[in-house]
Every structure is written in C-alpha cells, then in structure tokens.
Amino acid sequence: MGEFDLITRYFQRPAKRSPLGVGDDCALLAPAPGMQLAVSCDMLVEGRHFLSTVDPARLGHKALAVNLSDLAACGAKPLAFTLALAMPGVDESWLEGFSRGLFALADEHGCELVGGDTTRGPLNICITVFGEVPAGAALLRSGAHAGDDIWVSGTLGDARLALEAFRGTLELPADVFAQARMRMEQPAPRVALGQALRGTASSAVDVSDGLVGDLGHILASSKVGATLDADAATGVIAAAASCGLGTEILRTCALSGGDDYELVFTAPPAARAAVEQAGKESATRVTRIGRIDAEAGLRIVDASGAPISQRFGSFDHFV
Amino acid sequence: MGEFDLITRYFQRPAKRSPLGVGDDCALLAPAPGMQLAVSCDMLVEGRHFLSTVDPARLGHKALAVNLSDLAACGAKPLAFTLALAMPGVDESWLEGFSRGLFALADEHGCELVGGDTTRGPLNICITVFGEVPAGAALLRSGAHAGDDIWVSGTLGDARLALEAFRGTLELPADVFAQARMRMEQPAPRVALGQALRGTASSAVDVSDGLVGDLGHILASSKVGATLDADAATGVIAAAASCGLGTEILRTCALSGGDDYELVFTAPPAARAAVEQAGKESATRVTRIGRIDAEAGLRIVDASGAPISQRFGSFDHFV
Structure with missing residues (x-):
C-alpha cells in the first residue's frame, strides 16, 4: 500500500467543520468572529512515551488525548488537528487500530482531522491541535495570585x-x-x-x-x-x-x-x-x-x- | 542542559505577532477579520529527508522551507509555526546551527515560532505552519480547467x-x-x-x-x-x-x-x-x-x- 492509499483508507474522512478537508497543500480553518485559535503540539516517540507493546487503539487515543489536554488547560474548545506519522513500514492491522482509537476520541470531542504527513521512519506521532477560545478568555499559567x-x-x-x-x-x-x-x-x-x-x-x-x-x-x-x-x-x-x-x-x-x-x-x-x-x-x-x-x-x-x-x-x- | 533550558536558550524569542509567545500550554493565534487560517505540517526524518552529514543551519532552513512551500501553494501569507523536535541528545553546536538557520528563514518571511515540543528520540523534525489568506481566495488543487x-x-x-x-x-x-x-x-x-x-x-x-x-x-x-x-x-x-x-x-x-x-x-x-x-x-x-x-x-x-x-x-x- 502506498502513501496516498494509506491516507485515503485510514485517515481521510468527509470534512465537516473545516472549509477544506484532508488532501490539499493546506487545511483551511476559520475561527468564529471574536474567537482566538489555541494551538498546541506534542510528539510521541516509541520507547519514550509509550511501550512498543501498547494496543494501537489505545495509542491513537493517547496521542490525541495529550494534545486535547493542552487545549483543556487553556479553556479552549477543540476544533481540529493535524497528524504527522513516521512508521517503519505499513502495518495495516496497526493502522486500523490506531486510527480507530484516534477517531473515537476525536469524535467524542468534535475535533476534526484536517491534514498531516506520513513518512517512513522510527515510529513517531506528532499531533498539532486547534481549539477556539473567546479573545482574552484563555486560561494562562501567569494569572495566579497570593491567597489563591x-x-x-x-x-x-x-x-x-x-x-x-x-x-x-x-x-x-x-x-x-x-x-x-x-x-x-x-x-x-x-x-x-x-x-x-x-x-x-x-x-x-x-x-x-x-x-x-x-x-x-x-x-x-x-x-x-x-x-x-x-x-x-x-x-x-x-x-x-x-x-x-x-x-x-x-x-x-x-x-x-x-x-x-x-x-x-x-x-x-x-x-x-x-x-x-x-x-x-x-x-x-x-x-x-x-x-x-x-x-x-x-x-x-x-x-x-x-x-x-x-x-x-x-x-x-x-x- | 534540561528540556526547558534548551527551549529558553535556542527557541524562545519575544512574541511579536501572537497574543501569547512560547511557554504556555497553547499558543494563541488571532487571524484578521475576513481571513482564513491555512495550516500545513511536514515531518522530516534523518536518512529519509536529509543526510546525517547535512549542515544543521541548512537543515533548520529546509525544515521550515518545505512547510512554507505548502503555504505558498495555497497563496497564503506566513504567520506562525510550531516545532516538535525529537533528538538523540542535547548537542549544543547542532542546536545553535539548526535554530540559526530556522530563524533566518522565519524572519525573512515574518513567520513566528509560537510553540512546540522537545523530546529524546531518533532525530525527527515536525513543523506545523500557519498562514492567512482572504476567505475563499486560497489556491486549491481542484480548480484547473481544460484549456488552462x-x-x-x-x-x-x-x-x-x-x-x-x-x-x-x-x-x-x-x-x-x-x-x-x-x-x-x-x-x-x-x-x-x-x-x-x-x-x-x-x-x-x-x-x-x-x-x-x-x-x-x-x-x-x-x-x-x-x-x-x-x-x-x-x-x-x-x-x-x-x-x-x-x-x-x-x-x-x-x-x-x-x-x-x-x-x-x-x-x-x-x-x-x-x-x-x-x-x-x-x-x-x-x-x-x-x-x-x-x-x-x-x-x-x-x-x-x-x-x-x-x-x-x-x-x-x-x-
């Protein structure tokens, strides 16, 4: 299976929230008026962030969960994410499980996959997630006061x-x-x-x-x-x-x-x-x-x- | 050198365009009214996308360049990017060169680093880039007509x-x-x-x-x-x-x-x-x-x- 077949089979789904789905040079996002876009990215490496024995569906869940957690810490509502994936080869059973776990959590939070990249290499999962938050309302690390x-x-x-x-x-x-x-x-x-x-x-x-x-x-x-x-x-x-x-x-x-x-x-x-x-x-x-x-x-x-x-x-x- | 020192020394610079710079759970982006955000991500793996002998400053340039190229293909103006970096260890001379090449190209295009992630692992560079384009004006793959x-x-x-x-x-x-x-x-x-x-x-x-x-x-x-x-x-x-x-x-x-x-x-x-x-x-x-x-x-x-x-x-x- 080639790179584009792989994307079509496991990662391409009809676009709902993005004006343009997976498959062009860029995804397009349009935050609602008065909203800021909150952006975070996390990279997961085999042996550092997860064991090679982990169930791929659970890994798909976790790869998105750690990113959604950053949106949560800012008080942002999830909108969309990109996925970059390096894999040693095409393992269809792994891809099926991984994408199933990933999309189950994405759907739970109304968070749409809008783009990404796949390449051969040591297993590495990099997700960038986008959420929206009313301008000026994001929870920051810098707001704590004595007595809180x-x-x-x-x-x-x-x-x-x-x-x-x-x-x-x-x-x-x-x-x-x-x-x-x-x-x-x-x-x-x-x-x-x-x-x-x-x-x-x-x-x-x-x-x-x-x-x-x-x-x-x-x-x-x-x-x-x-x-x-x-x-x-x-x-x-x-x-x-x-x-x-x-x-x-x-x-x-x-x-x-x-x-x-x-x-x-x-x-x-x-x-x-x-x-x-x-x-x-x-x-x-x-x-x-x-x-x-x-x-x-x-x-x-x-x-x-x-x-x-x-x-x-x-x-x-x-x- | 620890993870946070490394980020401070090589990758943290004063925020100019983003309402919030590097160092919170999320970066915040606010596209101008009437603009859509164009988003693209590319992952570069040693041995696949570059040779281990490459000059780190050139690699920093190229890692961002391939992403800016996707914005260019959509007709978008670069705004910001996130960087996720897996490295086998801390090599200060490599980091100095890589960040120098990266920021030289970023500055040339007014594109600001707003967030990211660093981890230990086989060398892997994942950049997600953000640009803006007037709503409906993005160049798409789908617009070619017979006779063009x-x-x-x-x-x-x-x-x-x-x-x-x-x-x-x-x-x-x-x-x-x-x-x-x-x-x-x-x-x-x-x-x-x-x-x-x-x-x-x-x-x-x-x-x-x-x-x-x-x-x-x-x-x-x-x-x-x-x-x-x-x-x-x-x-x-x-x-x-x-x-x-x-x-x-x-x-x-x-x-x-x-x-x-x-x-x-x-x-x-x-x-x-x-x-x-x-x-x-x-x-x-x-x-x-x-x-x-x-x-x-x-x-x-x-x-x-x-x-x-x-x-x-x-x-x-x-x-």
Whole structure:
C-alpha cells in the first residue's frame, strides 16, 4: 500500500467543520468572529512515551488525548488537528487500530482531522491541535495570585504506578494494575472542565511531567510561591487507595509521577463554590491541594502542615 | 542542559505577532477579520529527508522551507509555526546551527515560532505552519480547467541531481554540484509568487514528490487530464544546463526528481500576462510547460509534440 492509499483508507474522512478537508497543500480553518485559535503540539516517540507493546487503539487515543489536554488547560474548545506519522513500514492491522482509537476520541470531542504527513521512519506521532477560545478568555499559567487556592482535577499518580509495575519495581493487585494501566494508556483529557473554569480559574496548566514540576510553571509565570498539601494530593491516587504501598512511593507517584493529564489550576477562595460547580457540570472531581503564597518557592507539607523532607523531581527528557 | 533550558536558550524569542509567545500550554493565534487560517505540517526524518552529514543551519532552513512551500501553494501569507523536535541528545553546536538557520528563514518571511515540543528520540523534525489568506481566495488543487496553461516556477531537477551525485550514480562538475546541492539543502519557498498568483492561477500545488506526481494531484482533484512538454520542463534544470548529462537522466530529474519545492500551477491562456507579471513582482522565473485537457490522463510529449516512451514515477515513502 502506498502513501496516498494509506491516507485515503485510514485517515481521510468527509470534512465537516473545516472549509477544506484532508488532501490539499493546506487545511483551511476559520475561527468564529471574536474567537482566538489555541494551538498546541506534542510528539510521541516509541520507547519514550509509550511501550512498543501498547494496543494501537489505545495509542491513537493517547496521542490525541495529550494534545486535547493542552487545549483543556487553556479553556479552549477543540476544533481540529493535524497528524504527522513516521512508521517503519505499513502495518495495516496497526493502522486500523490506531486510527480507530484516534477517531473515537476525536469524535467524542468534535475535533476534526484536517491534514498531516506520513513518512517512513522510527515510529513517531506528532499531533498539532486547534481549539477556539473567546479573545482574552484563555486560561494562562501567569494569572495566579497570593491567597489563591490550588486545585487538581481527577486523580494523580496512577499512570506512574502502572509504569513502575511494568518496570517491575513494585507489584499491584491485578484489578489495581488494570485500573492504573487504563489511566496510563487512555487518559481522559479534562476538556469540559477547562471550558467550565473560564472566568473562574486564575491560572491553569496540565499535568504531564508531574504535579510539582507543572505547578512550578504556574509559580514561575505568575511570580509567586506555593504551599502544597502532599497528603491531599496523594489522597487523589485512584488505583492505589487500598493496595498497601508505602507513603513515600505514593507521594512520589502523586507529586512527580507524570503522564497524568489532569489540570492543576488556581482560583481565589471566593470562587470555591464556582469551582465545585464547574467540576459538577463537567462530571470531574476537583480537589483542593494547597494555596498560592507571595513568598517565592514551593513548600510541601503534610496534612498537619509540617514540612516534608522528601524531594520531588519533574520529568525532563534531557536530564 | 534540561528540556526547558534548551527551549529558553535556542527557541524562545519575544512574541511579536501572537497574543501569547512560547511557554504556555497553547499558543494563541488571532487571524484578521475576513481571513482564513491555512495550516500545513511536514515531518522530516534523518536518512529519509536529509543526510546525517547535512549542515544543521541548512537543515533548520529546509525544515521550515518545505512547510512554507505548502503555504505558498495555497497563496497564503506566513504567520506562525510550531516545532516538535525529537533528538538523540542535547548537542549544543547542532542546536545553535539548526535554530540559526530556522530563524533566518522565519524572519525573512515574518513567520513566528509560537510553540512546540522537545523530546529524546531518533532525530525527527515536525513543523506545523500557519498562514492567512482572504476567505475563499486560497489556491486549491481542484480548480484547473481544460484549456488552462500549466506553469512551473523556478527550476526543477537540481535537488535530485545533487542526491544522485551524493549516491555516486553520476558525476557533476564541482560548481554544478555546489549549485545543485544548495537547491537540495536550501530550497527557496515561493511564498511571494503564491500570494501574487491569487486571483490569477486556477489551481496550484507545490512540487515535493516530483513534477509528474504532484501535477497528478491537480489532475485528480480537478478531474481533468494534461499534456506536458518534457523538453520545456527539462529546460528549467538550473545546475545541469551544460554538464553533458543525457536527455533521459535530465528528464528523470526534472519530471520525477522531487524535493524541488517549486509551484506547479494552472491559469487560463487569457491570464498569461498576469502570470508573467506575478513572476516579475515576486522576482521568480515562471515557465509554461503544458496544458490541461478535458481527456483524462497525462500525456508526456517532446518539444515537437511527439509522445515520449520513458516512464516517470513519483516519490512514495511506502512503495
């Protein structure tokens, strides 16, 4: 099968939202009047971002999910995406699964494939995603203020637990492992929550490299510090609630696990009811895990407010 | 050096055109009222699209150039781009050269880096480019009509000559090789010509996989056929004009060489003066090389109109 047959068979679908579908030199996008276009791109490499054994449908889901998560962190509504794909060869069964998982999530969010590129090479998936947001309403990393609460969506640490179980550094009961593995392989981007938080959250970022590292982006951009309640953050690990792992490993997973694709965001205490309401509207759990301080630096404490000596890193591809 | 230091040192520059620069979850773009956004993405893989020995500054240039060429083929004005980069490790001298070549071309076209991703992995460069075009004015592949002239910009076949010289299948005089190599490593995207052809050309595509293959996209989208003058097309090889190569190899390079990043476009005969004027305004050579027929299929003839028996393929990554 050649390059163009491959595109036609697995990736070309009738255009709905774009004035021009897949198959010209460019796709054309027309944001509605008063809207800005939010753009993000993420590249997934075999062996770095996913294991070669992953189910291709789950990989298709995840490749788009990590990009939709960036739109969610800006409060943008998904519109369209491009897909560039390098593959060692044409594997029809892989392509069938990958495109099925990809389009299932795309359809769920009304996000249309409008263009891309395919080439031979080591497996690499690069998606650029487009969303729209009313001009001036995007959630940024730079809006946190001293006194704001820090919130996190959903659950943290499960993807890392699954990764460690794959690596053999810990053991999980079969049902816990299955649940954690789903969180690692099929994260649910918090798209509805992100949009519901527009006008309420003062800043937001999505958790891809770990809570501590990604919260650090908000602190740096907003020029503030924070106090983080490690027990509150660890309390939102879903899969490991009752599997007998020690506090230290659970804290590591929750605070610097990475691959969570949850939102960490800030909002003034006066907006607590509005945040709870945004969570309810989007059927997404929201948990308060700390507060923004005027003093620079991140202080990590336990539920009693006592400092924790454990150190937490952040994922970095080059360190 | 970590991922974020690397981005700050080599890729972060003050935002000019985007409401938000590099460093949030998304970039924000706001096309002017009445404008559509043209979007294209291309992925370059080491060993497939470039040799490992290529000068990194030339590679930075080429990675953006092939994307700007897609905007040119739509008649769009460049605005911004995202860059996703997988690298085996941090090589500062490579990054310095790559970013220098990339930004030199970006600045030439007023095209701003607004976001991206860096990760460890086999060298892979994925750029998504954004341009703007008045709503309804984009040059498409689907607009060619029987009777239209077929035109090509600039020169064809030189990149392929350089590749064959690298492969050792032919020899070129040193000055001819240097000229051909520049065409392969630093193609000039026909951005000004593309915009000048809006309202004049009936269809356009950029030549990346070879003239015959890419013209084929116009024929398929426009549901027409064509007669192509192989001698006229071969006449626009720049580097090989006087290096004594045979007709057959020159025709192969010009008609199916690939990597040219020229525009092949159509326009009614009544628009010949307008096409020449667009070429003059953009300081780009334009050459008439055939005509669109109502009859399906592509007929390749010599200057006398006699059919040519030589077959011409098109580059395909998976065949």
